Amino acid sequence: MNQVTFPVRIPVGHWAEIAITWLTDNFESAFDGVSKAVNLLLVNIDHFFNWVPWPIMIAVISGIGWLLAGKRTAIFTAISLFLLGSFNLWPEGMSTLALVTTSVFISVVLGLPLGILAAKNNKFDLFLRPILDGMQTIPSFVYLIPAIMLFGIGNVPGVMATVVFSLPPMVRLTNLGIRQVDAEVVEAGMAFGSTPWQLLMKIQLPLALPAIMTGVNQTVMMALSMVVVAAMIGAGGLGYKILYSIQRVNLAVGVEAGLGILFIAMVLDRILQGITKHQEKAIFKEQ
Amino acid sequence: MKEDGTLFPSSSRLAEINSMENQDTKPKIECKGLWKIFGPNPTKIVNDWDDYKDLSKTELVKKTSCVVGVRNINLSVRTGEIFVIMGLSGSGKSTLLRCINLLHKPTAGSVVIDGEDITKLSTASLRNLRRQKIGMVFQHFALLPHRRVIDNVAYGLEVRGIDKNKRYEKAREMLELVGLQGWERQFPHELSGGMQQRVGLARALATNPEILLMDEAFSALDPLIRRQMQDEFIRLLKVVNKTIVFVTHDLHEALRIATKIAIMRAGVVEQIGTPAEIVLNPKTTYVAEFVKDLPKAKFVTAGDIMEPAEKWTMPVNSTVDQIINKMDIEGLWYAYVVDEHQRIKGVIDYRNLSNGNGKLREDMIEGSYPSKSQQTFLEELIKMAAKTSIPIAITDDSNRLVGVVTRERLLSTLSS
Numbered sequence: 001m002n003q004v005t006f007p008v009r010i011p012v013g014h015w016a017e018i019a020i021t022w023l024t025d026n027f028e029s030a031f032d033g034v035s036k037a038v039n040l041l042l043v044n045i046d047h048f049f050n051w052v053p054w055p056i057m058i059a060v061i062s063g064i065g066w067l068l069a070g071k072r073t074a075i076f077t078a079i080s081l082f083l084l085g086s087f088n089l090w091p092e093g094m095s096t097l098a099l100v101t102t103s104v105f106i107s108v109v110l111g112l113p114l115g116i117l118a119a120k121n122n123k124f125d126l127f128l129r130p131i132l133d134g135m136q137t138i139p140s141f142v143y144l145i146p147a148i149m150l151f152g153i154g155n156v157p158g159v160m161a162t163v164v165f166s167l168p169p170m171v172r173l174t175n176l177g178i179r180q181v182d183a184e185v186v187e188a189g190m191a192f193g194s195t196p197w198q199l200l201m202k203i204q205l206p207l208a209l210p211a212i213m214t215g216v217n218q219t220v221m222m223a224l225s226m227v228v229v230a231a232m233i234g235a236g237g238l239g240y241k242i243l244y245s246i247q248r249v250n251l252a253v254g255v256e257a258g259l260g261i262l263f264i265a266m267v268l269d270r271i272l273q274g275i276t277k278h279q280e281k282a283i284f285k286e287q
Numbered sequence: 288m289k290e291d292g293t294l295f296p297s298s299s300r301l302a303e304i305n306s307m308e309n310q311d312t313k314p315k316i317e318c319k320g321l322w323k324i325f326g327p328n329p330t331k332i333v334n335d336w337d338d339y340k341d342l343s344k345t346e347l348v349k350k351t352s353c354v355v356g357v358r359n360i361n362l363s364v365r366t367g368e369i370f371v372i373m374g375l376s377g378s379g380k381s382t383l384l385r386c387i388n389l390l391h392k393p394t395a396g397s398v399v400i401d402g403e404d405i406t407k408l409s410t411a412s413l414r415n416l417r418r419q420k421i422g423m424v425f426q427h428f429a430l431l432p433h434r435r436v437i438d439n440v441a442y443g444l445e446v447r448g449i450d451k452n453k454r455y456e457k458a459r460e461m462l463e464l465v466g467l468q469g470w471e472r473q474f475p476h477e478l479s480g481g482m483q484q485r486v487g488l489a490r491a492l493a494t495n496p497e498i499l500l501m502d503e504a505f506s507a508l509d510p511l512i513r514r515q516m517q518d519e520f521i522r523l524l525k526v527v528n529k530t531i532v533f534v535t536h537d538l539h540e541a542l543r544i545a546t547k548i549a550i551m552r553a554g555v556v557e558q559i560g561t562p563a564e565i566v567l568n569p570k571t572t573y574v575a576e577f578v579k580d581l582p583k584a585k586f587v588t589a590g591d592i593m594e595p596a597e598k599w600t601m602p603v604n605s606t607v608d609q610i611i612n613k614m615d616i617e618g619l620w621y622a623y624v625v626d627e628h629q630r631i632k633g634v635i636d637y638r639n640l641s642n643g644n645g646k647l648r649e650d651m652i653e654g655s656y657p658s659k660s661q662q663t664f665l666e667e668l669i670k671m672a673a674k675t676s677i678p679i680a681i682t683d684d685s686n687r688l689v690g691v692v693t694r695e696r697l698l699s700t701l702s703s
Binding site: 182 | 385388417418421433446494500
């Protein structure tokens with residue numbers, strides 16, 4: 001086979017390496033700080049979830065489901081979580097829940113303001129769009145490498161890689177939600193002399209809430225889909241169990257851990273969808 | 288909230304409006320050379336308009352990606368006026384309205400409110416202007432669906448930072464004014480369309496603005512409710528004295544509530560005038576086409592078409608000869624006898640006058656004659672003219688003769 005020759009070789013990969021190395025060399029303390037903060041958050045949530053006795057945990061989550069999404073979701077939640085425990089996967093499940101909670105929390109904290117900015121500023125929106133596309137479409141394995149280089153091995157780079165993957169829907173849906181608010185209602189807000197902040201807090205965000213909650217839901221699902229990948233760089237929980245089952249070709253563990261992730265995903269999805277529907281009902285009852 | 292079914296305002300209402308009309312008041316709102324072009328580089332279109340003026344709308348969009356919203360608008364609205372901007376969709380009427388509170392920033396020209404050019408205001412002063420001086424009512428109500436009725440009404444006060452008790456008190460007062468007491472705790476979607484627009488109106492009135500901008504405020508309501516709302520709006524305006532700019536595509540609505548109408552087409556004002564001026568003297572073929580099928584009898588008043596009184600007036604102390612002489616010259620069959628204050632004594636029939644040099648005798652004067660006020664619609668006059676051949680005397684409050692409407696005049700007005 002002939003060697004194909006191109007007139008130039010553009011070493012983008014090399015440049016990226018240089019950039020990341022430069023970042024690690026010069027901003028080590030900054031990344032260390034971020035790493036420590038994220039770790040603190042994650043460890044505390046993880047400890048808390050694992051500290052709460054399982055019957056209470058099931059009762060509390062089912063109770064939340066009842067309040068936000070009704071009786072059927074509550075029963076579904078209780079059964080799913082009980083099954084998770086019965087697979088002998090309770091601690092792993094709670095760790096995964098902690099990982100997801102942390103990632104989603106960071107995604108929302110970053111994604112909400114970015115989405116608001118994108119909604120208010122078309123240029124920023126145009127600038128952000130290809131970046132978000134990249135974050136969602138570049139295979140997640142690719143940015144595991146810089147995640148390791150910047151944050152080392154363990155749970156933190158796992159969380160960071162998960163955030164990169166699950167942030168886009170949060171930004172996009174916040175942006176969309178705000179842009180979708182009825183133009184006449186926004187005009188009314190301005191006509192009565194709202195400041196931009198009042199307009200955002202009293203009109204745009206409350207009316208964009210169903211879309212924003214859909215964003216949170218998407219973010220949760222994306223985060224769950226990343227737990228196995230995150231396990232490859234040292235994150236624990238159900239993802240690690242699955243990784244372990246692949247390495248040992250252990251079908252039994254794989255099936256159980258897979259079902260465990262499915263249960264957590266379904267429980268979170270039903271509860272979050274319940275919130276969204278609740279709000280839509282409250283806001284747009286006439287439709 | 289009763290439906291009285293009348294289509295047109297009472298003459299007393301019109302009398303009030305007409306008397307307001309005659310007061311010489313300073314302009315409240317003025318638009319001077321106002322342009323609004325949507326698209327990139329809009330000022331170029333304004334400056335080089337001569338190069339673009341022959342292009343059609345689509346050609347202009349193709350060539351420059353710009354759309355003309357409004358073009359070189361000059362108008363002034365006086366205090367207390369109900370100024371209606373009428374036009375079909377796409378005529379730029381809503382754009383013009385939004386230029387008045389700068390929801391649309393004009394491309395060129397100025398908007399002057401109480402003598403101040405508001406296009407030059409800082410963001411903060413503009414905000415204060417919107418908070419205190421201008422209220423707005425929207426076509427699709429634009430209520431905040433996540434807030435209760437009372438919080439919707441109080442919104443304008445809330446953004447001004449007025450404390451909860453005070454703004455609720457004011458909001459309750461406004462809800463009572465629009466007939467919605469007891470609905471404070473409901474959400475907008477629990478109300479009917481008509482009620483939602485009452486909330487919109489209450490919200491606009493809550494900040495006690497001097498100017499009210501109404502964007503197709505009643506267009507989204509079904510016809511019965513719309514008429515009812517128009518009636519109530521007119522009633523409301525007697526309680527709250529506001530300057531109104533009202534946008535509509537419905538000519539009947541315009542004629543019904545307006546003291547002045549501006550008819551718009553393709554971003555320019557075709558004609559500005561009182562309802563009667565528009566109906567009787569359309570200045571362009573477009574306006575003429577618009578008012579062609581209107582039942583004039585329902586919009587034109589006696590005052591609009593009456594002939595001056597002098598021709599028909601005979602002083603009470605004239606001699607019979609003098610009267611016969613004048614009636615011969617003017618070609619009259621009937622004339623009105625008035626005293627020194629122009630008050631009507633009665634009507635005389637040419638055929639009852641016998642020659643002679645004597646004074647006018649009492650028995651020659653007929654005490655019963657048809658008379659109406661200036662604000663009477665032609666509809667009423669027609670009924671009256673059908674019963675008598677005597678020209679109808681148009682009188683003021685103290686029975687002074689101010690004009691005369693003959694059958695011929697009536698018929699020629701209606702047939703033109």
